[in-house]
Amino acid sequence: MQARHQVFAFCRNASQDLRSVRPKSIIENFDVTNQITMRVGLRSLDSAKLDWLIHVSGLLRPVTFSRFNQSSLLEQFQVNAIGPVLTVQAFLPYLAQRSKIVILTSKLGSIKENVSGGSYGYRMSKSALNMAGKSMSEELRPRGKTLFLLHPGFVKTDMTGFRGNINPAESARAMIKIISTKSLRDSGSFFNIDGTKLPW
Numbered sequence: 001m002q003a004r005h006q007v008f009a010f011c012r013n014a015s016q017d018l019r020s021v022r023p024k025s026i027i028e029n030f031d032v033t034n035q036i037t038m039r040v041g042l043r044s045l046d047s048a049k050l051d052w053l054i055h056v057s058g059l060l061r062p063v064t065f066s067r068f069n070q071s072s073l074l075e076q077f078q079v080n081a082i083g084p085v086l087t088v089q090a091f092l093p094y095l096a097q098r099s100k101i102v103i104l105t106s107k108l109g110s111i112k113e114n115v116s117g118g119s120y121g122y123r124m125s126k127s128a129l130n131m132a133g134k135s136m137s138e139e140l141r142p143r144g145k146t147l148f149l150l151h152p153g154f155v156k157t158d159m160t161g162f163r164g165n166i167n168p169a170e171s172a173r174a175m176i177k178i179i180s181t182k183s184l185r186d187s188g189s190f191f192n193i194d195g196t197k198l199p200w
């Protein structure tokens with residue numbers, strides 16, 4: 001993202017970190033599982049047409065085979081798999097003609113890469129997200145919209161208890177590079193943070 005780009009940050013509650021990067025606008029009370037709060041938040045875009053939509057929100061809760069918690073599993077499906085579809089639907093009228101839509105998914109949603117099991121709710125919901133993303137990419141391609149799924153790396157954030165290989169700024173820089181270089185012919189792919197394709 002270059003300095004001239006204007007960022008509209010939609011979130012539930014703005015963190016100090018978000019405020020410190022000084023986006024053009026911060027729109028709070030935006031819950032990706034609630035279409036009413038989404039519609040209210042989107043009014044602040046007015047007549048803006050966005051070039052990029054980056055869906056970041058996600059939820060990781062421990063659900064194991066022996067401790068299979070249905071309500072936790074469903075909550076992760078709501079945020080990780082259904083939320084991104086609602087987000088893309090809601091933002092569609094505000095996207096520029098040849099815009100790019102990027103949804104943060106996870107390697108843990110890859111069936112081929114799964115060699116350890118565990119994390120049932122997270123893995124299952126991210127796999128479902130990958131399928132939803134691929135479907136949306138096919139439907140939006142004729143409208144000139146690029147949509148792909150992106151694994152942001154193993155990043156030191158709240159989600160990982162600040163364990164990881166890279167920090168959020170490094171991940172964000174790598175993501176911006178990938179989003180800048182990918183185009184309609186890459187739509188429907190599942191990319192790793194180094195720009196290579198991941199297996200479903």
Ligand SMILES: NC(=O)c1ccc[n+]([C@@H]2O[C@H](COP(=O)([O-])OP(=O)(O)OC[C@H]3O[C@@H](n4cnc5c(N)ncnc54)[C@H](OP(=O)(O)O)[C@@H]3O)[C@@H](O)[C@H]2O)c1
Pocket residue numbers: 011012013030031032033056057058059079083104105106107151152153154155156157158159160164
């Ligand atoms: N960190 C990693 O190593 C890693 C690896 C692979 C994939 N990812 C993916 O990358 C994305 C970002 O992860 P992260 O590490 O930054 O996670 P994080 O530190 O846990 O942050 C998750 C964000 O999602 C928001 N969120 C959760 N539920 C929401 C909802 N219903 N509506 C709106 N926002 C909601 C949270 O908002 P609140 O602050 O309001 O709770 C929080 O800002 C996620 O999709 C994650 O699955 C991360």
